[in-house]
Amino acid sequence: MVKIGNIELGIFPLLLAPMEDVSDPPFRAVCKENGADLMYTEFISSEGLIRNAEKSVQKLDIYDYERPIGIQIFGDKIESMREAASIAEAAQPEIIDINYGCPVKKVACKGAGAGILLDIPKMQEMTSEIVKQVSLPVTVKTRLGWDDSTIRILEVAKRLQDVGIQALTIHGRTRAQMYKGEADWTKIAEVKHHPDIHIPIFGNGDIDSPEKALDYRNRYELDGIMIGRAAIGYPWIFNEIKHFMKTGEHLAAPDMKTRVATAKKHLQFSLEWKNELQGIFEMRRHYTNYFRGIPNFKPYRARLVESENPEELFNILDEISAVFEDAYALVE
Structure with missing residues (x-):
């Protein structure tokens, strides 16, 4: 111990x-x-x-x-x-x-x-x-x-x-x-x-x-x-x-629902802990890694880092969950 x-x-x-x-x-x-x-x-x-x-x-x-x-x-x-x-x-x-x-x-x-x-x-x-x-x-x-x-x-x-x-x-x-x-x-x-x-x-x-x-x-x-x-x-x-x-075995990679749920939880806490705009800015460095390796993700990442509206950000994340539901299987 x-x-x-x-x-x-x-x-x-x-x-x-x-x-x-x-x-x-x-x-x-x-x-x-x-x-x-x-x-x-x-x-x-x-x-x-x-x-x-x-x-x-x-x-x-x-x-x-x-x-x-x-x-x-x-x-x-x-x-x-x-x-x-x-x-x-x-x-x-x-x-x-x-x-x-x-x-x-x-x-x-x-x-x-x-x-x-x-x-x-x-x-x-x-x-x-x-x-x-x-x-x-x-x-x-x-x-x-x-x-x-x-x-x-x-x-x-x-x-x-x-x-x-x-x-x-x-x-x-x-x-x-x-x-x-x-x-x-x-x-x-x-x-x-x-x-x-x-x-x-x-x-x-x-x-x-x-x-x-x-x-x-x-x-x-x-x-x-x-x-x-x-x-x-x-x-x-x-x-x-x-x-x-x-x-000695690998856990399955987090699926898209898990990735999105965690990103949303992180974003919500960031909005609550800091002021709204600062909380949005602080999250931008994390999005790339939350969805690293997802094919054709670039347009969604651009929307995430450009938006300054919390409701819009949560909607984008929900859209990502729906559109890329099976994409986690492609992530190494």
Whole structure:
């Protein structure tokens, strides 16, 4: 049984990655319904939280059916991160997570996210202060290093474990790689199997199929897997992986009624959680993936991303369900 603090996550938990502009409550809702064991919010700016910025504060929204859930924060100032951790704790998640992995220039080049990998002593000090500040378990998500010449992930893991984090997720790329090339899980496994490491170690990067998830579980023997981009528009991946790991067989691909029903649920929650127009805009990135591989779908996708009318969008989705009723059989 994998545990973070007193939180039991099962034998080999599947985690939903914190993805900016993706891992909001509407998206998390459909992922939880389809098998995600632990989810994190989008990363939240510490400076935004302490200034009470509306966009940052809204990201603290969590719902009981999502539990267990972690709130992820990022920033480059230790005092701001301490204060932000307290604000996040007040929202009553199960976990406070620290983002030491975001590679985006506007974050990393200011010393936050993956940028702090260039200053490991500061990373350790910041983490220590956050652990002391809150009563909840603190976890960290990071990368292998800034670039190939600065990969010190084992040292990072030991230092962060020493100051009290209770789990570590490692994306198997450096900041310099961004999302290019292949994630190196061998270095993640080296951390997991080092005799000085006792906290759960989760791997992240490139998991996009049940076969790969099973292969990586058996090959690297980590405590669990975090899934990011592969879940966008395809929340069924969590249950598909679980079923394949248990039986060695594939679940049937979601049929068109299932795809449409999930997209409608996602859209409805998006409309309710954000204002109507913003909710419509937020959904546009998901439609392509919900209906990926459907032959002759392009005209319908164009209508979905052009419409700004909720009623029209639901009608289009119903039309898709009727017109492409058997199309799921053609999806690989």
